Amino acid sequence: MxxxxxxxxxxxxxxxxxxxxxxxxxxxxxxxxxxxxxxxxxxxxxxxxxxxxxxxxxxxxxxxxxxxxxxxxxxxxxxxxxxxxxxxxxxQRKTHKFFRCPGCGQDIRVPKGKGNIVITCPKCRKEFQARS
Known part of the structure; x- marks a missing residue:
């Protein structure tokens, strides 16, 4: 069968x-x-x-x-x-924070708890400041 x-x-x-x-x-x-x-x-x-x-x-x-x-x-x-x-x-919400690049809209993952940091977008190289 x-x-x-x-x-x-x-x-x-x-x-x-x-x-x-x-x-x-x-x-x-x-x-x-x-x-x-x-x-x-x-x-x-x-x-x-x-x-x-x-x-x-x-x-x-x-x-x-x-x-x-x-x-x-x-x-x-x-x-x-x-x-x-x-x-x-x-x-990944407990270990990382996610930001969106104001220049190109790329999602960027940053470790949490680092304070105020300058984030450089890997796609368009625009720098912006954020609090992780």
């Missing part, structure tokens, strides 16, 4: 970021009518997303599915990058 499943899945595209996102949206849409009355439209939309997600997972057209995933990642990169940066700042 296991060999049959492996043979079936051989040459298939599999899961990627877009298919995982579609699966989460599908499940959310399908469970939403449990909490909200008259939201059956979300159930059917979730069902369609689930079908499309499985179509992508079992597809043999790997080049097209890869292109779709790359387009999805390009469109969501600004959002994920923003949250990744916020997470990094939060993790």
């Amino acid at each position: 296991r060999d049959k499943i492996q043979n079936f899945l051989r040459g298939r595209y599999g899961t990627d970021s877009l298919s995982k996102f579609l699966l989460i949206l599908a499940l959310a849409g399908m469970f939403l009518p449990i909490f909200i009355k008259k939201a059956f439209v979300f159930y059917y939309a979730g069902l369609l997303l689930l079908i499309y997600s499985y179509f992508r997972i079992f597809s043999r057209n790997i080049a097209k599915r890869s292109a779709e995933n790359a387009a999805f990642l390009r469109k969501t990169s600004k959002i994920t990058g923003f949250f990744r940066k916020k997470k990094l700042h939060f993790e």
Whole structure:
């Protein structure tokens, strides 16, 4: 039985970021009518997303599915990058302070507790004073 499943899945595209996102949206849409009355439209939309997600997972057209995933990642990169940066700042909040260069907008990380310091931007070489 296991060999049959492996043979079936051989040459298939599999899961990627877009298919995982579609699966989460599908499940959310399908469970939403449990909490909200008259939201059956979300159930059917979730069902369609689930079908499309499985179509992508079992597809043999790997080049097209890869292109779709790359387009999805390009469109969501600004959002994920923003949250990744916020997470990094939060993790380092006790040891470092972050400043934005007034000249070019570059984020600059400075150790905390050094008092008033002159910060030189590594990108544009503009100097500004700040308290760490």
